[in-house]
Amino acid sequence: MEIALLGGTGDIGEGLALRWASDTNHTVIVGSREVERAEGKAEEYETELASRGREVTVEGLGNEDAAARADVVVAAVPAYHLTDTVESIADDLGEAILVSPAVGMKRDEDGFHYNRPGPGSVTQLAANAAPAGTPVVGAFHNLAAGRLANLDAELDWDTVVVGDDADAKATVCELAEGIEGLRALDGGPIANAAEVEGLTPLLINVARHNDGLHDLGVRFQ
Amino acid sequence: MEIALLGGTGDIGEGLALRWASDTNHTVIVGSREVERAEGKAEEYETELASRGREVTVEGLGNEDAAARADVVVAAVPAYHLTDTVESIADDLGEAILVSPAVGMKRDEDGFHYNRPGPGSVTQLAANAAPAGTPVVGAFHNLAAGRLANLDAELDWDTVVVGDDADAKATVCELAEGIEGLRALDGGPIANAAEVEGLTPLLINVARHNDGLHDLGVRFQ
Numbered sequence: 001m002e003i004a005l006l007g008g009t010g011d012i013g014e015g016l017a018l019r020w021a022s023d024t025n026h027t028v029i030v031g032s033r034e035v036e037r038a039e040g041k042a043e044e045y046e047t048e049l050a051s052r053g054r055e056v057t058v059e060g061l062g063n064e065d066a067a068a069r070a071d072v073v074v075a076a077v078p079a080y081h082l083t084d085t086v087e088s089i090a091d092d093l094g095e096a097i098l099v100s101p102a103v104g105m106k107r108d109e110d111g112f113h114y115n116r117p118g119p120g121s122v123t124q125l126a127a128n129a130a131p132a133g134t135p136v137v138g139a140f141h142n143l144a145a146g147r148l149a150n151l152d153a154e155l156d157w158d159t160v161v162v163g164d165d166a167d168a169k170a171t172v173c174e175l176a177e178g179i180e181g182l183r184a185l186d187g188g189p190i191a192n193a194a195e196v197e198g199l200t201p202l203l204i205n206v207a208r209h210n211d212g213l214h215d216l217g218v219r220f221q
Numbered sequence: 222m223e224i225a226l227l228g229g230t231g232d233i234g235e236g237l238a239l240r241w242a243s244d245t246n247h248t249v250i251v252g253s254r255e256v257e258r259a260e261g262k263a264e265e266y267e268t269e270l271a272s273r274g275r276e277v278t279v280e281g282l283g284n285e286d287a288a289a290r291a292d293v294v295v296a297a298v299p300a301y302h303l304t305d306t307v308e309s310i311a312d313d314l315g316e317a318i319l320v321s322p323a324v325g326m327k328r329d330e331d332g333f334h335y336n337r338p339g340p341g342s343v344t345q346l347a348a349n350a351a352p353a354g355t356p357v358v359g360a361f362h363n364l365a366a367g368r369l370a371n372l373d374a375e376l377d378w379d380t381v382v383v384g385d386d387a388d389a390k391a392t393v394c395e396l397a398e399g400i401e402g403l404r405a406l407d408g409g410p411i412a413n414a415a416e417v418e419g420l421t422p423l424l425i426n427v428a429r430h431n432d433g434l435h436d437l438g439v440r441f442q
Contacts, residue, residue: 110409111408111410111412112416114419156442157442160427185430185431185434186431187423187426187427187430188331188429188430189331189332191329191331191332192332192423194334195333195335195419195422195426196423198335198416198419199416199419199420199423201416202381202408202413202416202419202420205408205413205416206381206407206408206441208409209408210406213406213441216441216442217441217442218439218440218442219440219442220424220427220434220437220439221377221378221437221439
């Protein structure tokens with residue numbers, strides 16, 4: 001499968017790109033608004049993977065070209081860029097599945113808090129911005145970017161996947177479970193996305209207040 | 222220590238009562254609005270514990286008398302009864318710590334959702350209803366009542382503890398960790414309680430949508 005990571009040059013996008021390229025045979029395409037930045041990062045990821053004996057090609061493309069190539073497009077951009085990003089690639093999506101991992105948060109003196117957008121969730125924002133007929137799936141909201149991008153770190157995490165299209169959700173669950181140490185759980189329809197997104201500020205608050213804990217994810221058990 | 226479980230006759234209160242009586246040497250007092258109901262449940266718990274070779278006394282009292290006796294009072298009542306319950310025992314709390322495990326949820330056709338109260342969280346509701354000077358701590362929000370009350374079930378869960386009084390929070394963390402298989406994590410001040418409470422509907426949604434998963438809690442890792 002071909003996976004495009006829009007915003008694949010930083011944060012959660014970097015970790016997903018490295019893990020999929022390392023753990024699966026899917027083709028990973030790094031997308032960015034700036035092609036040169038995407039190319040540079042793709043080369044960086046290839047070097048990192050080669051240093052671990054994993055000789056793979058990671059492509060770097062502009063967001064539109066990346067989206068046009070892919071079967072699955074992950075909009076790994078901050079929540080406040082999500083609508084713009086999805087609209088900018090709307091004509092290129094074809095029959096691809098759009099995946100939203102973004103979470104809106106606000107921070108005050110006490111900690112991080114979920115900043116629920118008007119439509120109910122960030123995943124719903126993505127669905128609203130996507131063309132009619134594009135299946136939208138929420139996933140990868142609760143993965144600590146730092147640990148995800150550190151291929152020396154073993155994962156033992158769950159990711160809760162939400163979506164209204166069962167086939168698209170099944171495809172994303174399969175992609176998620178291609179990453180070693182990651183279990184995909186069905187969270188139901190997009191209407192349940194706020195509870196999934198709202199877990200991320202809790203993970204950050206817990207990491208901030210407990211010595212020895214950082215880069216946290218969760219296991220449901 | 223003496224622990225009163227208001228609403229200790231059902232749901233999360235039953236599980237906490239059984240676990241503390243089973244795993245620690247704290248005195249457990251079951252509180253209810255109806256004394257007879259509290260006495261009946263306390264006897265039931267004693268019988269259950271005795272059948273496992275654990276000979277302990279569990280007391281059953283009216284809520285006011287239970288609160289007056291205890292060092293720690295857990296308001297294990299539904300969120301919509303919380304304010305009334307706390308107000309009804311306000312004169313009996315003395316120097317006790319008040320613990321709020323309640324979560325407000327609403328259910329629609331898609332799943333369960335966090336029903337955030339006006340003051341920001343259910344824990345904050347408890348703090349608003351408590352007398353000035355009573356330390357209020359939020360804890361035990363994310364424990365599946367069924368598994369907690371089944372002493373045959375081993376736990377491997379975290380509970381996130383929030384509060385504005387560091388000493389009270391430390392006492393509640395210690396109580397929590399007295400339960401085998403339960404780890405207490407500091408979630409910061411009460412202002413962070415909504416994110417903790419909001420995890421409970423996610424646990425229910427995940428359990429409903431995934432075969433083989435039920436009575437879920439979480440580990441942060």
